[in-house]
Amino acid sequence: MVFSSMIFLWLFLPIVLVLYFISNKKFKNIILLFFSLIFYAWGEPKYILLMLFSILINYLFGLLIDRFRKYDKYLLFLAVISNLSILAYFKYFDFFANTINSIFGNNVLPIKNIILPIGISFYTFQILSYVIDLYRKEIKVQKNILNLALYVSFFPQLIAGPIVNYKDIEDEITNRKTSIDLFASGVRRFVYGLGKKVIFANSLALVSDTLLSNSVDNLNTPLVWLAMIAYTLQIYFDFSGYSDMAIGLGRMFGFHFLENFNIPYISKSITEFWRRWHISLSTWFKQYVYIPLGGNRKGNIRTYINLLIVFFATGLWHGASFNFIAWGLYYGFFLILEKMFFSKMLEKIKFKFINSLYVMLVVIIGWVLFRTEGLHNSFEIIKLMFSFDFKETYILMPNLINLKMIFIFVLALLLSGPVQKIFMSFKDKFKIKLGKIYQSKIEVFIIIIIMILCIFELIASSYNPFIYFRF
Numbered sequence: 262m263v264f265s266s267m268i269f270l271w272l273f274l275p276i277v278l279v280l281y282f283i284s285n286k287k288f289k290n291i292i293l294l295f296f297s298l299i300f301y302a303w304g305e306p307k308y309i310l311l312m313l314f315s316i317l318i319n320y321l322f323g324l325l326i327d328r329f330r331k332y333d334k335y336l337l338f339l340a341v342i343s344n345l346s347i348l349a350y351f352k353y354f355d356f357f358a359n360t361i362n363s364i365f366g367n368n369v370l371p372i373k374n375i376i377l378p379i380g381i382s383f384y385t386f387q388i389l390s391y392v393i394d395l396y397r398k399e400i401k402v403q404k405n406i407l408n409l410a411l412y413v414s415f416f417p418q419l420i421a422g423p424i425v426n427y428k429d430i431e432d433e434i435t436n437r438k439t440s441i442d443l444f445a446s447g448v449r450r451f452v453y454g455l456g457k458k459v460i461f462a463n464s465l466a467l468v469s470d471t472l473l474s475n476s477v478d479n480l481n482t483p484l485v486w487l488a489m490i491a492y493t494l495q496i497y498f499d500f501s502g503y504s505d506m507a508i509g510l511g512r513m514f515g516f517h518f519l520e521n522f523n524i525p526y527i528s529k530s531i532t533e534f535w536r537r538w539h540i541s542l543s544t545w546f547k548q549y550v551y552i553p554l555g556g557n558r559k560g561n562i563r564t565y566i567n568l569l570i571v572f573f574a575t576g577l578w579h580g581a582s583f584n585f586i587a588w589g590l591y592y593g594f595f596l597i598l599e600k601m602f603f604s605k606m607l608e609k610i611k612f613k614f615i616n617s618l619y620v621m622l623v624v625i626i627g628w629v630l631f632r633t634e635g636l637h638n639s640f641e642i643i644k645l646m647f648s649f650d651f652k653e654t655y656i657l658m659p660n661l662i663n664l665k666m667i668f669i670f671v672l673a674l675l676l677s678g679p680v681q682k683i684f685m686s687f688k689d690k691f692k693i694k695l696g697k698i699y700q701s702k703i704e705v706f707i708i709i710i711i712m713i714l715c716i717f718e719l720i721a722s723s724y725n726p727f728i729y730f731r732f
Contacts (some may be wrong), residue, residue, distance in 0.1 A: 264506045290411050299414035308378035316413050318359045319388045320406045327402035337396040348385045356581030380420040383680050384413050391427040400428045408434050415512035421503050423521035424542035437515035447512030454505025456711040459718045462499035464669045465491045482650045491626050494673045517570040526529050527678040529616035531595040546571050569593045588630040
């Protein structure tokens with residue numbers, strides 16, 4: 262089940278909301294847990310047992326760590342190994358087996374064709390944050406297994422994040438407040454996210470997917486750039502749209518999830534980009550991998566090694582593929598380059614649009630590695646991007662790019678950075694001049710228009726998957 266589906270919008274969500282708000286306080290978590298399990302089982306009925314098993318073993322590890330502090334380091338080690346082993350088996354076994362078999366030229370390891378459980382990367386990292394923070398004595402042990410199960414399986418962030426650290430919502434699991442203002446804020450955020458996904462991401466996906474489904478031999482330089490710019494916009498609106506919807510849904514039920522995107526495409530360096538893109542993931546790796554490795558406290562060489570380890574892991578976290586590993590190391594290289602000397606050079610540049618061009622060039626090339634299958638194919642596309650090949654192709658552009666698509670493209674370019682930056686600087690002045698009541702009425706009107714457009718798009722098109730569901 263996806264947020265941008267009719268069954269979720271008009272059946273699942275209304276039922277959950279009604280039952281939640283009419284129920285007694287002591288039953289609210291049970292209602293959310295019950296419907297969260299239904300939500301997950303809708304797409305992965307057999308793997309719900311795996312998630313429940315993960316919750317159970319980490320609940321027990323939590324109790325043991327809290328009870329036997331003398332052995333907490335060993336218990337934490339077992340907990341981390343247990344969680345990562347489950348993730349490694351389901352996500353990486355076939356990749357590892359294929360790699361070993363290709364090296365030795367025979368079937369050393371069997372290929373099991375394991376189906377990846379939806380959301381396993383997200384909920385594994387969430388549950389790890391619980392046991393690690395408990396070991397660090399930053400949180401209290403959760404003795405109610407149902408409350409821990411709700412934290413792991415809560416449907417707004419279960420499938421594709423944001424990754425919610427336990428300590429960020431520890432109090433809200435048992436003591437949270439709802440209000441009309443918070444609920445309205447949640448609805449507003451959800452609708453904006455829905456618009457990002459349905460109006461922009463789905464439309465842009467038709468361009469990128471149609472072009473990239475062709476062989477490189479059938480493409481030329483302008484078409485490859487068009488495809489990758491479309492994908493660059495698509496993945497931003499897709500993933501940030503999902504995060505907006507998750508944050509909005511959380512607010513409707515009284516939870517405050519942290520932001521996951523902060524206008525990343527306006528960044529002036531790759532370091533800044535990773536502070537703005539998928540914030541929950543980069544924060545997780547910083548807190549639980551980079552800093553424990555020593556961070557930047559043990560000299561430059563160790564810092565560079567730590568960055569490579571973190572971004573190797575970041576790439577591998579996204580998927581069992583050499584493309585994802587290369588994508589992670591690619592960003593690790595630029596972050597090391599900026600730490601060594603390049604960031605000082607970027608700071609001295611007077612015309613900041615040059616910084617923006619540098620960032621976007623690095624990001625778009627990075628998305629080639631992320632989007633395409635096979636490193637050879639990725640390198641061929643990158644090569645074509647810079648070969649100035651204008652050969653004729655059989656792809657009919659009028660069938661792909663029409664007035665509607667041009668309008669969406671232009672609007673997507675504006676809304677992916679420039680407009681938000683301008684809007685944020687004038688937001689307070691706008692409120693003062695217009696007045697709170699009129700400003701609210703205008704926003705309600707905008708939300709209604711977005712919702713209507715989304716409904717029409719959903720009725721007319723069946724193309725609706727979220728990119729990050731695959732991770």
